[in-house]
Amino acid sequence: MKILVPISKVPDTTSKIAFTDGDSKFNEEGIQWIVNPYDEWYALVRALELVEAGGGTVTVINVGDATSDPVIRKALALGAHEAVRVDVNPADSYVIAKEISAYAADKGFDMVLLGKETISYNGSEVGGMLAEFMNLPYISLASKLEVNGDTATLDRTTEGGVEVVEVKLPLVASANKGMAEQRIPNMRGIMAARSKPLTVVAASGGAEAKTSYVKYGLPAPKSAVKLVDPENMDELVNLLHTEAKSI
Amino acid sequence: MSVLIVVDTKNGEVKKSSLEAAQYGAKVAASIGGEAVALSLNASNAEVLGTVGVNKVLNVTDSSVSASDPQKVVAAIVAAANQVGAKVVVFAHDSTGKAVAPRLSAKSGAGLVTNVTSLPDTASGFVVSKNVFSGKAHAHVNILSDEKIVSILPNAFGLAAGEGSASVEDFAVDVSGISSGITVKAVKGGNSDVVPLPEAELVVSAGRGLKGPENWGMVEEMAGILGATTACSRPVADIGWRPHHEHVGQTGVAIRPNLYIAIGISGAIQHLAGVNGSKVIVVINKDPEAPFFKAADYGVVGDAFEVVPRLNEALRKFKAANG
Ligand SMILES: Cc1cc2nc3c(=O)[nH]c(=O)nc-3n(C[C@H](O)[C@H](O)[C@H](O)COP(=O)(O)OP(=O)(O)OC[C@H]3O[C@@H](n4cnc5c(N)ncnc54)[C@H](O)[C@@H]3O)c2cc1C
Ligand SMILES: Nc1ncnc2c1ncn2[C@@H]1O[C@H](COP(=O)(O)O)[C@@H](O)[C@H]1O
Numbered sequence: 030m031k032i033l034v035p036i037s038k039v040p041d042t043t044s045k046i047a048f049t050d051g052d053s054k055f056n057e058e059g060i061q062w063i064v065n066p067y068d069e070w071y072a073l074v075r076a077l078e079l080v081e082a083g084g085g086t087v088t089v090i091n092v093g094d095a096t097s098d099p100v101i102r103k104a105l106a107l108g109a110h111e112a113v114r115v116d117v118n119p120a121d122s123y124v125i126a127k128e129i130s131a132y133a134a135d136k137g138f139d140m141v142l143l144g145k146e147t148i149s150y151n152g153s154e155v156g157g158m159l160a161e162f163m164n165l166p167y168i169s170l171a172s173k174l175e176v177n178g179d180t181a182t183l184d185r186t187t188e189g190g191v192e193v194v195e196v197k198l199p200l201v202a203s204a205n206k207g208m209a210e211q212r213i214p215n216m217r218g219i220m221a222a223r224s225k226p227l228t229v230v231a232a233s234g235g236a237e238a239k240t241s242y243v244k245y246g247l248p249a250p251k252s253a254v255k256l257v258d259p260e261n262m263d264e265l266v267n268l269l270h271t272e273a274k275s276i
Numbered sequence: 277m278s279v280l281i282v283v284d285t286k287n288g289e290v291k292k293s294s295l296e297a298a299q300y301g302a303k304v305a306a307s308i309g310g311e312a313v314a315l316s317l318n319a320s321n322a323e324v325l326g327t328v329g330v331n332k333v334l335n336v337t338d339s340s341v342s343a344s345d346p347q348k349v350v351a352a353i354v355a356a357a358n359q360v361g362a363k364v365v366v367f368a369h370d371s372t373g374k375a376v377a378p379r380l381s382a383k384s385g386a387g388l389v390t391n392v393t394s395l396p397d398t399a400s401g402f403v404v405s406k407n408v409f410s411g412k413a414h415a416h417v418n419i420l421s422d423e424k425i426v427s428i429l430p431n432a433f434g435l436a437a438g439e440g441s442a443s444v445e446d447f448a449v450d451v452s453g454i455s456s457g458i459t460v461k462a463v464k465g466g467n468s469d470v471v472p473l474p475e476a477e478l479v480v481s482a483g484r485g486l487k488g489p490e491n492w493g494m495v496e497e498m499a500g501i502l503g504a505t506t507a508c509s510r511p512v513a514d515i516g517w518r519p520h521h522e523h524v525g526q527t528g529v530a531i532r533p534n535l536y537i538a539i540g541i542s543g544a545i546q547h548l549a550g551v552n553g554s555k556v557i558v559v560i561n562k563d564p565e566a567p568f569f570k571a572a573d574y575g576v577v578g579d580a581f582e583v584v585p586r587l588n589e590a591l592r593k594f595k596a597a598n599g
């Protein structure tokens with residue numbers, strides 16, 4: 030089975046979020062970049078498990094400039110067989126999906142498995158767009174994925190429940206928590222990653238951004254906490270009712 | 277020029293997140309001087325959409341057109357948008373919006389912004405706010421294409437239903453030519469009375485401070501008294517004390533209820549990222565230095581095993597007096 034796993038580069042979850050250039054740009058100074066957790070922990074690991082069990086290859090793809098290379102190597106260290114980077118500014122999800130579909134068009138992937146969303150832009154957009162561009166079925170927020178021959182069975186997360194769906198390959202699915210268990214790369218994997226191919230391809234030329242980020246802002250700071258005597262929970266209930274008006 | 281709102285249903289009834297999206301769409305329609313039209317998927321109570329300002333409802337009555345098969349929903353939306361001349365399509369950013377909106381964007385070439393938290397500013401373009409960095413920041417995004425798609429963050433706007441009424445007509449769409457091959461084999465959970473986390477207005481959540489799954493009785497009791505939904509921190513779901521779908525935070529479900537009560541949770545940055553949109557936060561923790569107190573509105577420094585039963589008692593008393 031040939032599986033394509035799109036991965037994105039995001040700031041480490043402990044990063045302090047700040048902006049520059051009149052709040053028009055994310056301040057990358059001092060930022061540690063990681064593979065987006067959903068892509069690494071769930072999509073990539075599940076893809077590796079599937080080929081470990083049934084043979085095949087896992088290709089990771091990133092749309093971005095050379096600053097993505099370290100996180101791409103991390104994915105190779107975890108066990109991906111090869112990597113591709115489309116050398117384009119990932120201006121918005123539309124561009125990213127269009128570029129991935131342009132690359133994948135004639136490669137005969139059986140499955141594209143990506144993360145449910147990036148923890149940076151929180152779009153949940155690329156998967157659905159990619160499925161449409163590739164004219165494939167899309168199963169979003171999958172927390173379970175099994176493959177049997179040419180048929181996949183997935184759990185699609187809905188509000189408060191799951192829907193078990195069956196669909197023929199090829200398909201696009203986005204990975205939610207539960208699909209796999211996070212893996213830690215070992216020394217051998219890290220060494221092997223150095224000699225695995227990371228192919229850089231040029232832009233397809235056909236993708237134009239549909240949206241533009243004009244300005245960023247931070248939430249208003251919270252006022253100080255009001256402490257309530259642990260012996261007096263009637264007081265807390267009273268505050269929640271009369272002051273906060275939340276019960 | 278009209279606004280089309282995509283409305284999904286649960287057990288035949290309009291979802292709350294869809295009702296919020298409809299209210300949003302009606303406001304956008306009013307501001308651009310157009311009509312607010314809803315496309316509902318097999319709704320038995322579509323007239324309720326009138327109460328949030330929708331003028332007309334096109335109700336699909338073909339159960340194969342559902343979010344399980346996004347391609348069919350996209351076909352229905354394209355047909356409806358053409359019929360009513362829609363320039364803006366509005367979704368709720370729930371499991372349906374996530375499955376369908378990106379597909380529609382790729383098909384139609386209309387720019388999409390998800391997680392939207394404001395009405396559009398049309399002074400120069402079509403600029404909406406959205407949450408980014410898991411709620412640690414927001415961004416203003418301009419949609420450059422003529423046609424626009426927005427998907428709005430559940431619980432970000434609140435509902436104010438009025439007296440209006442909408443005309444409802446059946447909407448026939450031919451999806452026989454679309455074969456994505458997706459078949460639904462089973463549906464698990466999701467039919468209980470508990471409000472799903474992303475839509476919940478009251479959430480009671482607990483973390484590793486509770487020591488073990490056997491101690492969750494008092495948490496569930498509190499949720500029961502309040503009619504709240506239960507949640508947990510990530511390690512608690514990872515060790516299997518609680519189900520994965522209860523995990524809130526940056527890598528779990530992002531929530532913004534009216535009230536979030538956090539018991540025995542330290543308030544790590546990744547946890548806060550998914551809950552700091554809550555309107556009121558109550559923190560119960562025995563460590564006065566727990567970082568969560570900095571993000572809290574009300575704090576109780578104390579042992580959960582003493583404080584929570586006491587709070588439950590006080591809540592029960594309050595409920596008995598206030599109905
Ligand atoms: C990439 C990444 C992503 C992550 N994503 C998430 C996420 O989405 N959501 C999430 O929650 N975490 C996430 N985490 C984990 C996060 O960093 C914390 O480890 C986690 O939130 C801690 O959970 P906790 O507060 O339940 O446990 P702890 O940090 O162990 O805190 C327990 C708290 O309980 C208090 N306590 C102990 N006993 C009592 C008592 N008897 N009464 C009252 N209080 C008591 C303690 O004072 C302490 O503050 C992520 C981490 C990483 C690295
Ligand atoms: N620049 C990128 N390159 C490759 N894949 C990406 C990129 N950005 C996002 N993705 C993939 O698309 C998923 C959804 O991203 P988003 O729609 O931005 O929330 C991510 O989890 C990744 O798997």
